[in-house]
Each structure stands twice: as C-alpha cells, then as structure tokens.
Amino acid sequence: MTLYTxxxxxxxxxxxxxxPGPFVDVVHGGVKMQVEPVSPGIGRIVRLLECPLxxxxxxxxxxxxxxxxxxxxG
Structure with a gap:
C-alpha cells in the first residue's frame, strides 16, 4: 500500500x-447505538447498531x- 501525504x-x-474502548451499547430515542462514555450518563456516539435507515x-x-x-x- 502506498500512502501519499x-x-x-x-x-x-x-x-x-x-x-479503542470501552464502549457501551445504549438505546436513545428508539435507536440502538454504541457510545464511548465521557462521564456518568453522558457518552459520545461511535456508531449506530440498530435503527431505521x-x-x-x-x-x-x-x-x-x-x-x-x-x-x-446487553
């Protein structure tokens, strides 16, 4: 692989x-997502796991x- 930068x-x-990690799976607004905890009860979205398109x-x-x-x- 060649990388030009x-x-x-x-x-x-x-x-x-x-x-990476640790990650937590949560449901927010009916969307299951993987979040990275920032502080208790607050997290940064990493990716969506189960949701409508x-x-x-x-x-x-x-x-x-x-x-x-x-x-x-889970």
Missing part, C-alpha cells in the same frame, strides 16, 4: 496499535455527537 508518518499512524441522515445521531443515557443494553 504531507503529514509526518508519526501523526498518520498515531494510535494504530491501540485498542433515515436515522443515518439525522444529525442528532451523527458519530461524535454527545448524548445522555440512563441504562445500558
């Missing part, structure tokens, strides 16, 4: 060997959005 290689490959176009469910949640699923 003007950025230093250290910045491009930063974090490539680290494991139009939820992918809704900005409130975009990855990186902060959501509040009360309980976890």
């Amino acid at each position: 003007s950025m230093p290689l250290e910045l491009v490959l930063d974090g490539v060997n680290t494991q 139009d939820a992918y176009l809704d900005p409130q469910y975009a990855p990186g959005t902060i959501v509040t949640y009360a309980s976890t699923v």
